Each structure stands twice: as structure tokens, then as C-alpha cells.
Amino acid sequence: GTIDFDVILIDEASQCDVLGLAAFALGKKVVVIGDHEQVSPYAVGFETNRVQALVDEFLDGVPNKQLYDGKTSVYDLARQAFGGVVRLVEHFRCVPEIIEFSNQLCYGGEILPLREASTSRVYPHLIAHRVRDASSDNKTNEVEALEVASLITAMCRLEEFEDCTIGVICMVGTEQAVKIDSILRRRLSATEYRRRRILCGNASQFQGDERDVVFLSLVDTARKGEMLAVRSSDEWRRVYNVAASRARDQLWVVYSMDPSHLKKGDLRLRLVSHAEQHAAQSKRAERPNVKFESGFQKSLYQKLLELGYRVLPKYLIGEFEVDFLIQGDAGTKAVVSCDGDRIVPEASVLSKMERQQTLERLGWNFLRVGASEYLVDESRAVRRLVRKLAALKIEPMVENKADAVPKAPREDLREKIFKRADMIRSRLASADKRAVAVQASG
Known part of the structure; x- marks a missing residue:
């Protein structure tokens, strides 16, 4: 049959x-x-x-x-x-900082990143790392390969990266991937290699796949006094789109060339600039001064802090900004929306409703507080909100306002990784020198 x-x-x-x-x-x-x-x-x-x-x-x-x-x-x-193409624009894999590169490169900014950045296990999400005194030859870069392998080995020994899966995408052929894979297999046990689901390859090998942490090895360097040939074709654009969107939590852009050796329009320059820009922003990511849109919002924020709730104002969920996110114990959380405190165009109202429907579909709970209710009877409005929060098992977490203010971003792990990687490279270099000495004496 x-x-x-x-x-x-x-x-x-x-x-x-x-x-x-x-x-x-x-x-x-x-x-x-x-x-x-x-x-x-x-x-x-x-x-x-x-x-x-x-x-x-x-x-x-x-x-x-x-x-x-x-x-x-x-x-x-x-x-x-055939006709009837249906375009899906909601993105859930990468945190917003990572998918932003592909979003602007290939999709005109129309992709809606809906992954909440706080769900990432590691921070920062984008790291640009230049390798000094390195040169490329026949699609490989020995120093850059050792750097990537040392960073991964260091990462595997830090508890912050416990159970994180790791990938390496080499942007020129597969020769560099083979070299990095060879170093890693000498430094990590077979059990650790499998547990981390480590894969070293090119963009094509990663299409349809993902890892928690991904390293991009750009490989190329320019000869002295020369500029690198522009890499900007449609085929290269697709390669960079895939490569830059495989990481869920953290993307490393590792490069050896001087960016001044790249011409305008080169995809490598665009990627490095994107990573450096976001890396600089993450260093300045101390909690900013919040500008409330009305006295009602500011007053409600202060009341919630006084009650001991952990409140995050103007919080981003993907690309959507909400008035307040209130966090409870054991991962419970809810969005509080302030309504009626300002004149809003009809288009903005519809957009806000669509945003809420999208986030509710993803499991978010929305609680609304009306400005008129709050201004008429502030205490009653707050008690009503507290009852709704309690029904969602969100209780005050602290007893004083100072402790309720959200803390600064999580620890930046870069320096810990760099220090440990430096030690690993030193040991590797010493081991290589001993091996050469033994061969010479033999």
C-alpha cells in the first residue's frame, strides 16, 4: 500500500x-x-x-x-x-541583546523578542573579546583558537556556568573548528564534553540548533598595511544571521583583526561593533534613575516599596516595557499596569492591549490599577492590589524600603573567566615547551 x-x-x-x-x-x-x-x-x-x-x-x-x-x-x-506565506515574528530562544543583531541585519527590526533577560543564567549576554598578537593562515588562527579553548575550559570550571551547554562557530571554513575541538578534547574529559554538548563547527552545522553559550571565532587578520576584503554578500549575510542567533544566554565575539582594517559595510565590522556597543552598555548597567510618567505611578511605586515588595519599574520583557514587575518568592511574579493617569492615543491603547495579550499567552499575570480609583481612595486601591498579589502567592519579601529596591545587575563574570583562562594558557604553554624539550633531547 x-x-x-x-x-x-x-x-x-x-x-x-x-x-x-x-x-x-x-x-x-x-x-x-x-x-x-x-x-x-x-x-x-x-x-x-x-x-x-x-x-x-x-x-x-x-x-x-x-x-x-x-x-x-x-x-x-x-x-x-505557492502563495500564502505566514510570517512568524515572535522569538523565544535568545535574550533580546543577542537576537537584536540578526533582527536588524535581516528582518528590518520586525522580530519581537519575548525571552525575558532575567531568565538567563549568565551575565553579560554579549561579549566582544579581541585577541592580541594573533595572525590567520589557511583559514586558521592558532592564537585565537587557543584563546577560545582556554576561555571554554575556564568556563567549565566555574560554578556559575554549571550545566551550561557550549558551542563554537568558526566564521571561516571548518579548519579552525577542528583545531579548537582538538585542544578542548585534550583539556576536558569525555564525560564533561558530552555533558556540555560541546560542538565546534560552522554556521551550517548549527542551523536549527542552539547552545546556552556560543563563541564566534572570526579567525581573520589583515597583513600589515592592508585592508581585509569586504564580506557583505547575501550568502555571508545568511551565515552571520545563523551564527549570531544560536546562543540562548551568552554570545562571545572573539576576533583578532584590528577593526580599522575592515571596510564600511563589512559584516565582521557590524558584528564586532554591535557586540562592543552592548558590552559597554552592560558595564554601565547600574540601576538607572527611573522617570515616572505621572505622579500616580510614582506614588504607587513608593507605596509598594514601603509594604516590602520587590518592585522593578519600567521593566522590559523582551522588547515590551511594562509599568511595574513585582517579584515574589520562588520565582512568582506579576505585571502591574497603571491605567487612566494620562491621555493615550487610540493606537497606543490597541498596541498596549495586544502586548498584554501576547504576554498573557506566555503565562504572565497582569494586574491593573486605575488612576481614578487610586486618587479617590488610595488605601482601598492598594489593599485591593495586595489581595490580588496574595492570590498569586506574591508576598512582601523584606521589611524595609531600602532592601526592597532592586539590586544592581548580577556579577559580571568576564574577569573571573579571563583570569582563569590566563592560568590555563600559561600551563598549556609550559606543557608545550616541555614537550619540545623532550623531543629535542630524544
């Missing part, structure tokens, strides 16, 4: 070459899931002239026959052949 499904789902269709079309024969309807801004099949081993000859011989009269070249994905074929 024949296999006949009602619906066939082809996931990660951006990676499927023309052979993936065979799945269409198995179902009455087909849903093709992919992203034309991600890496397409490489058609490794295909002879272009031979493929074109076969297309001309056997596909004469077939619409868009030029697309059946082995380099066009099933997703792109489906986009050309």
Missing part, C-alpha cells in the same frame, strides 16, 4: 535541497517551515555545468527550472511556487 498523510510538515526546509521534494508525495497537504534569511544547501560535490545540462534536458517546460540546481532549498522552491 501507499503511505498517505493528511498533512506533512517539513521543518528546517531552508536546509533541504531538491531531494526534500520527495516528501510532498506523502501527504494531501504540505506545510513548509523555514527562513530564506538562513543558510541554504551548499551543493557540495555538484558539478554546475553537469547539473545545468540535466536541468535543460529533463526539466524543459517546468516553471522556474533554474531553481532545481541543488543550491536552492525546498523552502525557496515553495516560496516561488
Whole structure:
């Protein structure tokens, strides 16, 4: 008999070459899931002239026959052949700082990051790290490879990174990935390697995959007095889009070139600049002075602090800003929205309602306090809010206002990693010198 499904789902269709079309024969309807801004099949081993000859011989009269070249994905074929594309814009994998690069690079800022930054286990989320006195040769960079391997080894020995999975994406070929993998396998046990799900490869190998922490090794350096050739093609844009969006919690951009050796429009310069900008912002991430939009908001904030609640004003959930986030014990939390304290355009009201519906769908609890109710009877409005918080098992956490003010951001782990990595590199260098001495004496 024949296999006949009602619906066939082809996931990660951006990676499927023309052979993936065979799945269409198995179902009455087909849903093709992919992203034309991600890496397409490489058609490794295909002879272009031979493929074109076969297309001309056997596909004469077939619409868009030029697309059946082995380099066009099933997703792109489906986009050309069918209408009804549904675009999904909500993003849940990366914290907002990480996905922002791809969002601006490929999606015109239309992606809605909905992952709450506080759910990340490590901080900061973006780190730009330049390796000094390094040079590239034949798609490898020995010093940069040792640097990445040392940083990962150090990370594996810090309790803050307990159970974090780790990936390395090399932006030039796979030779650098092989070198880093070789160093790591000498420094880490097989059990640790598997537990961390360590993978070293290129962007194509990571498409559809993710890790808690990802290192990007840019590899390239320029010869003295020369500029690096611009890397800005559509193919490279897709590579950088995939590579920069595989990390859930923390992304390291490790590079050896002087950014002044990169021309305007180069994707490497854009990525390094993005990482450096956010790294600088994270260093200034002490709690800012909050500017309330009304006296009502400021008064309610003060009342909640006096009651001992942990209150975060103007809190960002993904790209959405809410008036207050109130945190309870054991991870309980709720959003408090202040209503009616200012004139709001109709479009803003609709946008706020859509935002609330989106966050409620993700499990967030919303509590609303009206300005008129608060101004008429402040105590009654606060008691009503306290009862609702209690129903959500959110209780005051402290007894005084000073302790209720949110603390500064979590500890920046960079310096701890760098110090430990320096020690590891020193031991590796000493071991290499001893090995050379033994060989010489032999």
C-alpha cells in the first residue's frame, strides 16, 4: 500500500535541497517551515555545468527550472511556487541583546523578542573579546583558537556556568573548528564534553540548533598595511544571521583583526561593533534613575516599596516595557499596569492591549490599577492590589524600603573567566615547551 498523510510538515526546509521534494508525495497537504534569511544547501560535490545540462534536458517546460540546481532549498522552491506565506515574528530562544543583531541585519527590526533577560543564567549576554598578537593562515588562527579553548575550559570550571551547554562557530571554513575541538578534547574529559554538548563547527552545522553559550571565532587578520576584503554578500549575510542567533544566554565575539582594517559595510565590522556597543552598555548597567510618567505611578511605586515588595519599574520583557514587575518568592511574579493617569492615543491603547495579550499567552499575570480609583481612595486601591498579589502567592519579601529596591545587575563574570583562562594558557604553554624539550633531547 501507499503511505498517505493528511498533512506533512517539513521543518528546517531552508536546509533541504531538491531531494526534500520527495516528501510532498506523502501527504494531501504540505506545510513548509523555514527562513530564506538562513543558510541554504551548499551543493557540495555538484558539478554546475553537469547539473545545468540535466536541468535543460529533463526539466524543459517546468516553471522556474533554474531553481532545481541543488543550491536552492525546498523552502525557496515553495516560496516561488505557492502563495500564502505566514510570517512568524515572535522569538523565544535568545535574550533580546543577542537576537537584536540578526533582527536588524535581516528582518528590518520586525522580530519581537519575548525571552525575558532575567531568565538567563549568565551575565553579560554579549561579549566582544579581541585577541592580541594573533595572525590567520589557511583559514586558521592558532592564537585565537587557543584563546577560545582556554576561555571554554575556564568556563567549565566555574560554578556559575554549571550545566551550561557550549558551542563554537568558526566564521571561516571548518579548519579552525577542528583545531579548537582538538585542544578542548585534550583539556576536558569525555564525560564533561558530552555533558556540555560541546560542538565546534560552522554556521551550517548549527542551523536549527542552539547552545546556552556560543563563541564566534572570526579567525581573520589583515597583513600589515592592508585592508581585509569586504564580506557583505547575501550568502555571508545568511551565515552571520545563523551564527549570531544560536546562543540562548551568552554570545562571545572573539576576533583578532584590528577593526580599522575592515571596510564600511563589512559584516565582521557590524558584528564586532554591535557586540562592543552592548558590552559597554552592560558595564554601565547600574540601576538607572527611573522617570515616572505621572505622579500616580510614582506614588504607587513608593507605596509598594514601603509594604516590602520587590518592585522593578519600567521593566522590559523582551522588547515590551511594562509599568511595574513585582517579584515574589520562588520565582512568582506579576505585571502591574497603571491605567487612566494620562491621555493615550487610540493606537497606543490597541498596541498596549495586544502586548498584554501576547504576554498573557506566555503565562504572565497582569494586574491593573486605575488612576481614578487610586486618587479617590488610595488605601482601598492598594489593599485591593495586595489581595490580588496574595492570590498569586506574591508576598512582601523584606521589611524595609531600602532592601526592597532592586539590586544592581548580577556579577559580571568576564574577569573571573579571563583570569582563569590566563592560568590555563600559561600551563598549556609550559606543557608545550616541555614537550619540545623532550623531543629535542630524544
